Amino acid sequence: MPSTPSPTPHSVRSNDEERVPSPNSDLIDHETFDQLLEMDDDDDHDFSKSIVWNYFEQAETTFGSMDKALEVRDLDELSKLGHFLKGSSAAIGLTKVKASCEKMQHFGNMKDETGTNTISEDDAITKISTLLEKVKDEYKEAETYLKNFYKERDDS
Amino acid sequence: MSNTSGGPDFVKKLFKMLEDESYSDIVSWGINGDSFVVKEIDAFTKTILPRHFKHSNFASFVRQLNKYDFHKIRNSDDSNSPYGEQAWEFHHPKFQCDKRDQLDNIKRKTPANQKKLVSNTVNDISNMTHITELQSQVNNLTKLQTNMNDHLHALSKNYHSVIQDLINFQKNMIAQDQLMQNLVQYLVNLEAEKSGSYNNGHHSSTSGENMTTPFIPSDQAQKLINSYTEVARASFDQMNEISRRAQSIHHIANSEMNNSGSSLSDSSAITSNEPLELLTLRSNLSDDNIGNINTSASSESVSPKNYISPQSISVASQSAETINISNEYSQNISDTMINLQPSDNGLTVLTVGHLTPRQSQSSPLPIAISNNNGNSSIPHIDNTSPQRASNTMRVHRSTFVPAWSVPPKVLLVDDDAVYQNIGSKFLQVFGCAIDIAVDGISAVNKMNFEKYDLVLMDIVLPNLDGVEATTRIRRFDPNTPIISMTSNTTKQECIKYLSHGMNDILAKPFTKANLLSMLERYCMHLKVMPNFQNIPRPLGTADRPIATIPNNSLISSDLTDDNLSENWISNSLAMAGDNSYPFTVLSGDDYMQMVSNVVNTSNNGTRYLEGNDDNQNQRSRKKPKFELVE
Structure with missing residues (x-):
């Protein structure tokens, strides 16, 4: 009888080892982000990286649109853009950006940040101008963090 | 003059x-x-x-x-x-x-005569009208009769073609089952060879645990698997065809009822009653089947030579730990292309088909897939074994497929590239075929051209929002489940979604687990039965009482069996009437019969079928294997 070769040993890296170190717990929702990482192949992060880079692109386009909409005081558009970026930020797990986008969605609807009370148009525009700068900062922070994260992974 | x-x-x-x-x-x-x-x-x-x-x-x-x-x-x-x-x-x-x-x-005296004549004429005329009336009544009745005849003719024609389809389908099933049989036999042989070689070949596994048999997707096995899939697909299509036809029969019957008025009310009453009765009949039958099938899983006295080792099942049910099948069983345990380890309350994941080693290794590697304490739908690698470093293989993720009999076809509607990518990836991992629409209008168009098993619909979309798109889709497609994918899950909004024809709500950002549970809920009809045998099984073994199954007959050939035909038709009719899925996988006892036949152990021929009402099966029993989802 032919003998079957014995299995060659090799190591297995569990998904749990791939947890993201978390300096800012409110910046990223790790449960969500880990879920993306889990979908990666073993040897690279091509999938999650493509998602994240895709998000960067989309976010920057959206910020551009927000700037324009703010210039022409198009609250409706701002609300829609807020909603849009809220969605993709949530998908990545960018908690802060998501929260700010949600506020923008409300302001765009001329509501306060909880979405319950009505505010004036001028008030909404003012709030959005401030918020837009803030959300851009939050985005930068997340971008830097994520880019570092992937850089470390690629290096290791 | x-x-x-x-x-x-x-x-x-x-x-x-x-x-x-x-x-x-x-x-x-x-x-x-x-x-x-x-x-x-x-x-x-x-x-x-x-x-x-x-x-x-x-x-x-x-x-x-x-x-x-x-x-x-x-x-x-x-x-x-x-x-x-x-x-x-x-x-x-x-x-x-x-x-x-x-x-x-x-x-x-012409005036008088003429008056008489006129009055005669008047009489004649009224007679004439009367006659005309009668004549037209007769004509109407004749026409009605003709219509009825035509209708009956059409019905019987349809009936015949349905029967014909059933026969064809049965033929396919036989082919399918023969393939399965070949496959199983092949694998059994392979295993016999393998275990022999293990014994002779100084295998290093001396600890007496973690005996999992290797599986090589050799060419022959691969071919068998592929042709099996083909046959299964063909059968599935045919079943769809059958239910479509049955649906059209139903339509004809309905329109006939409406058109023919009171003279037909009797017959229409009969027509409308019949599906109900049949439906009841069917549900009774399926209840029976479920009971019996569930008990079969717990039957412990099945021979160890069975295709799926019953030992492994009973061990699994006693312990939530992953199973280490002891070496002494190894000779008897058939090589399972599906190697699974059920745990107490979790999802049972099994892999079918292509298993690729993580690294390029020519040697066959044991696979151990387990479910993580049942609270996660994400399958991962068995790492409880002390020998895992040497004995386990990383299975490529794309092989972690829920046990679909046919891959669900999912339409993902989202304008956000991030969701498109994540959703696609998840769905791909879950073994679905994916299509993407980026706005409401293209979603409606795609629904017009293709048949999907599930639609994941974002709400805020360019051009046409998800709610409006659903409303339009529902005008021509009342059945396909449409899931609202939204971050806005206030009660008010949810009610709005549901009232516009959406079936369920998947909150954004969705998790893998949530998405999977949606899939399982709405594509239940495409799943291989979870409680039955944990191996892929043919699609269409008939739903009928166990008592009618002749022991040891591979495929019972009683095609003309009234029960069988009736059940089939009642299924289709019930489905057509219930607004539910066009296709239901039926339970199959014949398949079990076949498996036991193939393995051909002396004493288990009837074991599976014996009613053995264990309490531990009550839970799973309550959950019908194939639901008519409404």
Whole structure:
């Protein structure tokens, strides 16, 4: 009888080892982000990286649109853009950006940040101008963090 | 002519005749000049009538007089007529001896006659209308009858084609099952060879645990698997076809009921009752089957040579740990291309088909897939074994496929590239075929051209929002489940989604687990039965009572069995009526029969089928394997 070769040993890296170190717990929702990482192949992060880079692109386009909409005081558009970026930020797990986008969605609807009370148009525009700068900062922070994260992974 | 020359010819002739004095003995004016008297009928008939009226028929003469409204004057009482007993005296108010000019006014009794005639005509007309009515009624009835005949004809034609399809389908199933049989046999042989070689080949596994048998997707096995998939797919399509046809029958029946009015109400009542009865019948049957199938899983006295080792199952049910099948069983355990380890309350994941080693290794590697304490739907690698470093293999993720009999086809509607990518990836991992629409309009268009098993619909979309898109889709597709994918999950919004025809809500950002649970809920009909045998099974073994299954028959050939046909039809009809899925996988006992046959152990032929109502099966029993999702 032919003998079957014995299995060659090799190591297995569990998904749990791939947890993201978390300096800012409110910046990223790790449960969500880990879920993306889990979908990666073993040897690279091509999938999650493509998602994240895709998000960067989309976010920057959206910020551009927000700037324009703010210039022409198009609250409706701002609300829609807020909603849009809220969605993709949530998908990545960018908690802060998501929260700010949600506020923008409300302001765009001329509501306060909880979405319950009505505010004036001028008030909404003012709030959005401030918020837009803030959300851009939050985005930068997340971008830097994520880019570092992937850089470390690629290096290791 | 009668107008210009003073009265009708007959009257003129009569007058002229009376002017002739030579006839006075035979016929003459009456005493008062307002009547005339025929004194000698014989002479009158023989001599005068021929001369003046060109005939010799007194009765005819009298009839003519009557026509002109002359009246015979009866002799009153017993007093004799002044002209003799034989005399006939005729009178007309305008026929007088000295008033020739009045003759013009003597007319045939046409008016009276015509009135009579008219009234007759009126009668005739009403009769005619009556007849016409009757005729049209008869026509209608005939037409109705023809329609009915046509309808019956169509029905029987459809019925025949359905039966034909069933037969074809059964043929496919036989082919399928034979393939399965070949496959199983092949694997059994392979295993026999393998275990032999393990024993002879100084295998390093001395600890007596973690015996998992290797599986090589050799060419032959691969071919078998592929052809099996093909056959399964064909069967599936055919089943769809069958249910479509049954649906159209249902439609015909419905429209017939509506059109034919009261005269058909009896038959329509029958038609509408029937599916109900059949449905009930079917649900009874499936209940029975579920019970029996569940008990079979717990039957411990099945031979270890079974395709899926019953030991592994019973071990698994006793312990939530992953199983280490001891070495002593290894000789008997069939090589399972599906190597699974059920845990207490979790999802059982099994892999089918291509397993690729993580690294390029030519040697076969044992696979151990387990479920992580049941709370996660993400399968991961068995790492409880002390030998895991050497004995386990990393299975590529894309092989972690829930046990679909046919991959669900999912339409993902989202304008956000991030969601498109994540959603696609998840769905791909779950073994789905994916299509993407980026706005509401293209979603509607895609739904128009393709059949999907599930739609994941974002709400805020360019061009046409998800709610409106769903409304439009529902106009032509009431069945396909549409899941609202949204970050706005307030109660009010959810009610709005559901009221516009969406079936469920998947909150954004969705997790892998949430998405999977949606898939499993709405694509249940595409899943391999979770409780039955943990191996892929043929799609369409019939749903019927176990008692009718002949033991040890591979595929029972009683195609014409009434129960069988009825169940099939009732399934389709029930589905058509219930707005539910066009296809339901039926439970299959024949398959179990087949498996046991293939493995061919001496004593297990009937074991599976014995009712053995363990309490531990109650939970799974409550959950029907194939639900008609509404």
